[in-house]
């Protein structure tokens with residue numbers, strides 16, 4: 705099975721690519737940090753890829769095709785998280801998050817679809833998040849991008865099913881994958897900012913939850929198992945029981961009550 709994985713240089717993308725390789729799949733791994741490290745990897749290949757740059761996506765596709773032919777699977781893991789108050793995001797930060805997390809997936813999928821159709825079918829895995837289903841304070845831009853992914857995937861699934869293409873949205877909860885290094889705090893981090901105190905408490909809670917989060921290799925193995933099925937499940941919510949409960953409560957509770965529970969949880973100072 706030939707799998708193209710975007711965002712495979714670190715975090716969940718890297719763990720997923722490793723687990724797919726261990727399951728015997730051939731992985732073409734893409735990321736920006738492969739610029740100087742392009743070349744053969746264990747049962748696959750590493751290629752430079754910037755999902756905000758169409759020329760880079762075209763180059764990736766051309767090279768991946770010449771290496772192994774059309775993909776059986778496209779797995780879009782590339783993503784960025786910028787923490788900050790909704791009010792504080794700059795236009796550049798909003799664009800960066802949407803370009804990477806949403807357009808980056810949509811435009812890779814656009815390139816894979818004709819190849820999969822010509823090949824008689826395929827599988828597409830989009831990376832959403834629990835934040836694709838509910839919002840977390842100070843993750844407004846990220847939450848918006850993941851909600852966009854959810855809506856796009858739903859339409860995509862209906863359109864591509866007649867061509868034998870199945871679509872799965874992966875919705876991870878907190879995982880110990882080290883994404884903290886990619887965060888850029890917005891103006892909210894200034895002590896003079898009106899959100900400053902609440903923001904600090906929320907960031908501490910987010911750090912705590914990620915540090916104590918789920919095992920990323922387990923997520924990679926779940927994706928590998930799903931890919932070995934004839935058709936993908938529509939969604940894979942891979943989260944702790946309390947995060948799954950939050951998703952359920954978000955659906956059931958009045959919006960204001962849910963918001964109060966969430967702000968209390970994130971605003972609670974950690975001991």
Ligand SMILES: NC(=O)c1ccc[n+]([C@@H]2O[C@H](COP(=O)([O-])OP(=O)(O)OC[C@H]3O[C@@H](n4cnc5c(N)ncnc54)[C@H](OP(=O)(O)O)[C@@H]3O)[C@@H](O)[C@H]2O)c1
Pocket residue numbers: 710711712713714715716717718734735736737738753754755756780781782783784804831832833834875876877878879880881882883884886914917
């Ligand atoms: N970690 C979690 O707890 C968690 C929870 C829910 C959802 N997720 C989702 O899982 C995915 C991976 O997240 P992570 O936390 O594991 O993040 P991470 O460790 O920061 O990894 C992000 C990956 O995306 C790549 N990337 C970023 N911008 C890119 C671009 N423009 N073009 C190509 N690749 C790009 C990075 O590679 P380069 O920098 O080398 O390009 C890296 O490989 C994301 O979609 C994220 O939203 C993660």
